[in-house]
Amino acid sequence: MKDKIVVLDTNVLLHDPEAPHRFGDLRVVIPMQVVEEIDRFKKDHSEKGRNARRISRLLDSYRDRGCLADGVPIEGTNHGLLQVIFCQAHALDALPAELQGGGGDNNILAVALEQLRRGGLKQAPEVVLISKDINLRIKADAVGLQAEDYVNDNVSIDDLYAGFRELSTDAVTISSLHDEGQLPLDAVTDPEGQHPQANEGVVLVDERNDSRTLLARRQGNSNSLKPLDWLNRAHLGRIKARNREQSFALDLLLDPSVALVTLVGKAGTGKTLLAIAAGLHQVADTHHYARLLVTRPPISLGKDIGYLPGTLEEKLGPWMKPIIDNIDFITGSSPGEDSEQKKKQRHREPRNAWADLQGMGLLEVEAINTIRGRSIPQQFLVVDEAQNLTPLEVKTIVTRVGEGTKVVFTGDPYQIDNPYVDAESNGLTWLVEKLKDQPLVGHMTLTKGERSELAELAANIL
Template sequence: MAQKNFVLDTNVLLENPKSIAALRNGQENIIHIPYTVLSELDKLKKDSRIGHVVSQAVRAILQDDQVNVFPPDFAITLDDEWMDDRILKEIMHMAPEDAILVTNDRILQIKAKVYGIPCEEYRDSDPFRSESQMFTGFVEEGEEPQANCFQWENGVPIFHGQDGPKAISYQHEVWGVKPRSIYQNLALELMLNADIDLMSIQSEAGYGKTFLALAAALYLVLERKDNSYRKIYLVKPVVEIGAKMGYLPGDIEEKMLPYIKYVQDLLIKLHDSRPANRIYVDPAADNLKLNPKKFEIQPVAFIRGMNIENAVVIVDEMQNLSRSETRALLTRMGENVKCFCLGDTRQVDNPYLNESNNGLNWTVKKLRGYRNYAHMVLKGDRSRGPITDMVLKSKL
C-alpha cells in the first residue's frame, strides 16, 4: 500500500487526540500539522471548557517524533482573516503534492475542493472521558481487582471488599425503595457497606443517584439499630446564575430553596412512602420544614471551620466544586462520618471548571484504590421517566 501524507485540521485533533497514531498506522503514513493549527490550539487552551482536550492534543503531537509540523516562516507572512484559508495556503506551499487534508469542517472541505486539495473526513471520534467516567467501579475479567470494585462472573456481580469476594445475588430494599436496576442495587451495596466511609457516584440525569443517597441516609440515621449516625447534611455548591444568594430573603434554608427544591421533593416522596417524621419540625404541617437537628442543608461556603461527626453527608453536584473546595470540604469530616459524593462531570456549570478539572473527577483520580473509598458509574435502562429515557437513548 502506497504511503499517504495526511494534513490534520484542528477539529480532528480535538475530536480525537489519538487520530495522529491512528492515521499514521505504525510507520505506514506521514502526518503533517500546519503551523496555523498550532496557533488555533494555543488560543483554545485558555478556554475552560475544552482546555483539557487541547492539552491532550498537544501532548499527542509532542509524543510523536514522526509528526511533521510546518515551519512558521510561511505561516507568519499570511494575513488572511480566516484561519481555514491560512491552513489551505500552508498546504499549497508546504505539503507534498499528494497531501490529503483530514477535516470534519464541511465549509473547509468545499474550500479545499476549490484549491484542488484532496480531502477526507475523520469519522472515528473519541470524546473526552473523565476519570470518573472511565473507572466505572467494575474491572474486566482477568484484571486485578481494586478495593471495593465489582467484577462480572457468569452474569453475577462479585464485590471485592475487605472481607474478600462476595456474590451480590440479593436485592436491597432501603426506606421502602427497591432498586430499578442492578446498578442501583450495587450502589446501595456500597452505600450501606460499613467498611466504606466515602463513596462517589457518576451518572447522567435521571438515574436516581440523589434519591438513592437520601434513602440510604434516612435508613442509616433513622432506622439502623446502632444509631451511630445522628444527622444528615446535604452540601451543595451554589453556582449562581440569576439572583445572588446573598440578596435572597430568609435564612440559609430559605436562601438555598431555589437550588435544592428537587431535594425537598425527593424527601417528601420518601416520607410519603415511609414516614420520616424526625427530619421535620412538624410532620403534620402543610409546609414541611426540615428539623436542623436531624437534617441540615449547607452551601459549601458555610462548611469551612466546621467539624462534622456522627453524620451522613451528601455532597450533590460535586462536579461544580474546585479541587481546593473539595479538599476543604472532605477535611471537615471527623469521626464516624459516611459521605456520598454525587455528580456528573459532563454537566459542569461552574465557568472556571471543566470535565477534567472538577471536584468529582479529582476525588476519583486521587482516592481510587483506597480501602475505605468506592466509586461507581450508575447506569441502566430506566430513569426518571419515558421522556428522560428517550433523551438519554437518543444522545440528544
C-alpha cells in the same frame, strides 16, 4: 537542546495556585497582565479569591529570593525558573492589527510571542502558552504560537473508572460464592490476570449461560469476594435497586466501612435519590449516624436570580428543592396503597417530612461555602451536584470529615454550570481517579436512567 518556556494565563493560576511548580525544570513566565488580573480577584470571597491570594503570597515569597524580572529559581527543581515579564509596546505592535490595543488576553499573547522571537530564527526557544481559555488558545494558534490546556489534574471522562467489572466463570464457582458467602480472589481474575480493586463490584457471568449472573463485591482490601450483604439486609421501603449499578451503589452507601462514596451518572440514574435514601435509613432507622447533612454548590442553570432575602435556610431553599423533592418521594405513598391512603397523601402538607426531619435534628442543610473550618463527626454528608466543584473545593470538603462520618459525592460530569471547570477538570472526576483502589473509598458509575422513559430519552439523545 532548545530552551522551553511556558507562559501561564490567569485562569490557570486561579484554578491551581501551585501551577508554577508543576512544570519541572522549565522556565515559567507570568505576564504582568496576569498579575494585574489576579489583583482584581484578591478581595473575592469565593474559591477564586482564595486562590488569588495564595498565588500572590507565592509570588511574594519568590520576590524575597531574587528579582522576578530576571527570574528566580523554582523551589524543588534543578533548573526551573520563575519570571514575571511586562508587555512591551513593540511586542503589541507586532500582533496582527485585529489584536492590537485589545489589552487583557492580547497582552498575554504578546508576551508569549515576544519570548518566541527573542532568540532569533535559529535559536528560538520552544514556547507554550498554557490557558484554560479556549478562545485564547485559538488566537495563539492563529498567530503561530503553540497553546495547550492546563491538564495537570484532568481526567479522561471516557476512561473514568466504572466501579465494577464483568468476569466470566463457570457455574460451580458462582454456586460456591452463593452458598458459602465468599470466594477467594484467586478464583476469579480478568483476562490480564488482575484482581478487582478495593470495593470494586463484580458481575460474575456463567460462561455457558450468560443469563445466569451473580453480583458480588470485594470489600476493602479483603482477599475474597462477597455477595452484596449490605444491600440484602437493608429495608429502604419503596426505594429498590432497579439495575445492577444501583445495587452496587446501595451496597457501598450502606456499608459503614466505606467512608467515601462517589456516584457519577447522567440525569435520572438515581444518584441523589439513592444517597438520600441510604442516609435517611442509617440516621433514622439504624442510628448509625447522628444526622444527615446535605449541601450543594449554589450555581444556577442559566442567568443568576441574584441575591435572595431571608435567613440562611431561606436563601438555600431554592437550591435545595431537588433534595426536598427526593425526600418527599422517599417518604411519600407507595404505588400499592389504597385510594383512601392516596387521598390523604395528596392533602398532606407536601413539605412536612422535610420540616419534621429538621425539627428532630436528623437533617441539616449546609451552605457549601461555610464548610471550610468545620469538623464534621458522626454524620452522613451528601454533596450533590459535585461536578460543579473544583479539585481544591472537593479536597477542602473531604478534609473536614470527622471521626465516624461518611461522605457521598454525586454528580453528572456532562451537566456542568461552573464556567471554571469542565467534564475532565472538575473535582468529582478528579476525586474518582485519585482515590480509586483505596479501602475506605467506593465508586459507581450509573448508566441507566430510571426517572422516566422521557427523561432517559432526553438524556441519551438530546
